[in-house]
Amino acid sequence: MDKLMMYFEYPFVRYALIVGVLISLCSSLLGVTLVLKRFSFIGDGLSHVAFGAIAIASVTGVSNEMIVVLPVTVISAVLLLNSSGKAKIRGDAAIAMISVGALAFGYLLMNVFSASSNLSGDVCTTLFGSTSILTLNPTDVWMCIVLSVIVIAIFIVFYNKIFAVTFDENFAKAVGTKSDLYNLMIAIIIAVIIVLAMNLVGSLLISALVIFPALSAMRLFKSFKSVTVFSAIFSVSCALVGMVVSILGGTPVGSTIVAVDVFAFAVCYLVGRITGRGN
Amino acid sequence: MSLIKAENLSAGYDSDTIIEGINFTVNEGDYLYIVGENGSGKTTLMKTILGLLPPLSGEIVFGDGLNSKEIGYLPQHTPVQKDFPASVWEIVLSGCQSRCGIRPFYNKKEKAIANENIRKMGMTDLKNRCYRELSGGQQQRVLLARALCATGKLILLDEPVAGLDPMVTLDMYRLISDLNKSGITVIMISHDVAAAAKYASHILHIGDMVFFGTNEEYRQSKIGKYFLMQGEMLGEISNDGKKEAK
Numbered sequence: 001m002d003k004l005m006m007y008f009e010y011p012f013v014r015y016a017l018i019v020g021v022l023i024s025l026c027s028s029l030l031g032v033t034l035v036l037k038r039f040s041f042i043g044d045g046l047s048h049v050a051f052g053a054i055a056i057a058s059v060t061g062v063s064n065e066m067i068v069v070l071p072v073t074v075i076s077a078v079l080l081l082n083s084s085g086k087a088k089i090r091g092d093a094a095i096a097m098i099s100v101g102a103l104a105f106g107y108l109l110m111n112v113f114s115a116s117s118n119l120s121g122d123v124c125t126t127l128f129g130s131t132s133i134l135t136l137n138p139t140d141v142w143m144c145i146v147l148s149v150i151v152i153a154i155f156i157v158f159y160n161k162i163f164a165v166t167f168d169e170n171f172a173k174a175v176g177t178k179s180d181l182y183n184l185m186i187a188i189i190i191a192v193i194i195v196l197a198m199n200l201v202g203s204l205l206i207s208a209l210v211i212f213p214a215l216s217a218m219r220l221f222k223s224f225k226s227v228t229v230f231s232a233i234f235s236v237s238c239a240l241v242g243m244v245v246s247i248l249g250g251t252p253v254g255s256t257i258v259a260v261d262v263f264a265f266a267v268c269y270l271v272g273r274i275t276g277r278g279n
Numbered sequence: 280m281s282l283i284k285a286e287n288l289s290a291g292y293d294s295d296t297i298i299e300g301i302n303f304t305v306n307e308g309d310y311l312y313i314v315g316e317n318g319s320g321k322t323t324l325m326k327t328i329l330g331l332l333p334p335l336s337g338e339i340v341f342g343d344g345l346n347s348k349e350i351g352y353l354p355q356h357t358p359v360q361k362d363f364p365a366s367v368w369e370i371v372l373s374g375c376q377s378r379c380g381i382r383p384f385y386n387k388k389e390k391a392i393a394n395e396n397i398r399k400m401g402m403t404d405l406k407n408r409c410y411r412e413l414s415g416g417q418q419q420r421v422l423l424a425r426a427l428c429a430t431g432k433l434i435l436l437d438e439p440v441a442g443l444d445p446m447v448t449l450d451m452y453r454l455i456s457d458l459n460k461s462g463i464t465v466i467m468i469s470h471d472v473a474a475a476a477k478y479a480s481h482i483l484h485i486g487d488m489v490f491f492g493t494n495e496e497y498r499q500s501k502i503g504k505y506f507l508m509q510g511e512m513l514g515e516i517s518n519d520g521k522k523e524a525k
Contacts, residue, residue, distance in 0.1 A: 157383045163369065223409065
């Protein structure tokens with residue numbers, strides 16, 4: 001405990017905790033919608049796109065990666081979520097295609113043009129989350145806070161519409177709700193969350209932050225509201241526990257958080273089974 | 280002035296015309312059945328009525344202050360809904376989404392409307408239950424309550440008894456019939472010609488042959504006789520089958 005208190009003295013630890021909590025909160029909000037729309041893997045696909053974009057940014061020497069990464073990811077998200085209705089290559093296949101394609105090109109670029117001497121270290125960092133969560137500067141933290149607040153505010157304001165569009169798009173369209181617009185909005189929010197979350201857990205593990213809270217909550221709760229609230233609490237608690245464990249134990253931040261998520265999901269699953277709530 | 284009047288309507292996707300030359304009118308208080316075999320274009324016609332597809336030619340005119348956004352629509356189930364965690368209350372309330380417009384939250388009046396429709400469907404006790412745990416018939420009642428939240432005038436039902444067992448089907452038909460008697464205009468998409476002849480006030484038959492008229496006219500028409508007789512024969516065959524099985 002003393003050790004923990006000592007760590008809290010350092011600003012970078014406090015930054016990491018603030019960012020961790022915000023990111024886990026944001027990523028859990030739309031998890032329910034994504035899981036239900038059968039887009040569980042979209043986090044994975046988009047984060048690989050973001051990985052590719054980071055590779056491009058670092059190769060071309062753009063100083064602030066965000067300038068490249070955010071727009072590229074947003075565009076991919078819009079294409080993926082919007083095309084699913086009519087495109088020839090559908091949902092899961094399109095995600096898989098874009099995901100591995102971007103991953104391959106990203107690594108290729110980094111490998112061929114890299115200026116860094118520690119290539120595998122760089123790649124590993126981007127894929128599995130880095131210690132960079134512990135090296136955040138105040139600008140990063142503020143940016144994260146601003147984006148998170150925007151995401152959370154949009155989610156709350158459009159909560160009822162998101163529910164309507166997720167539950168029954170045909171009905172929503174028939175009564176005049178602009179479901180295409182809301183789908184677009186969901187896509188953009190997802191992309192922003194993914195880019196934010198890459199700092200925390202890296203691009204390979206992002207899906208975990210999106211789907212585990214939603215799946216765990218769905219084992220225990222039965223209304224959309226309670227599922228959403230519980231997944232937010234679940235996600236934030238797991239992120240906090242994961243970060244504290246990783247600070248104390250010196251384990252990698254991203255994988256520790258995901259490990260805690262998996263463990264907590266197992267607990268929820270068992271509780272659901274025993275109480276008969278999750279059918 | 281009729282609620283809906285379709286004149287020489289053709290519907291389909293872009294260059295692909297699925298149905299053409301459709302004429303019908305729906306007046307207040309009507310109970311219109313749209314019947315036809317699978318692939319005859321029932322769903323396409325329905326989407327055109329709802330304004331989800333633009334008509335390829337001809338037109339649909341809405342009268343009596345109705346517009347296509349005020350049609351209470353009961354769609355078929357989607358796979359997403361099978362494991363969707365949502366309470367009856369949340370779903371019925373979402374029927375008020377068009378009343379809400381761009382306002383983010385539902386107000387008291389809309390909540391009262393939702394409550395009233397839940398009561399009408401006899402679902403008050405199940406208000407906080409999870410949708411996916413309900414029986415097929417109960418789920419249809421929830422969706423019907425939601426459709427009623429979107430409208431006070433006209434509901435459009437897409438195969439509302441698909442997958443329900445005979446008792447529940449009968450129940451559902453009665454419920455819809457009662458709604459119609461209480462003054463709500465009903466358009467029902469179905470392939471159950473026998474039920475159409477029993478409940479409908481008007482019938483629109485689409486497919487290779489097109490017919491529109493009152494129930495009585497349909498039963499006297501060639502096409503109506505043909506399909507009703509076929510239905511009876513099929514019924515007898517399946518009844519015979521059951522007898523033999525016993």
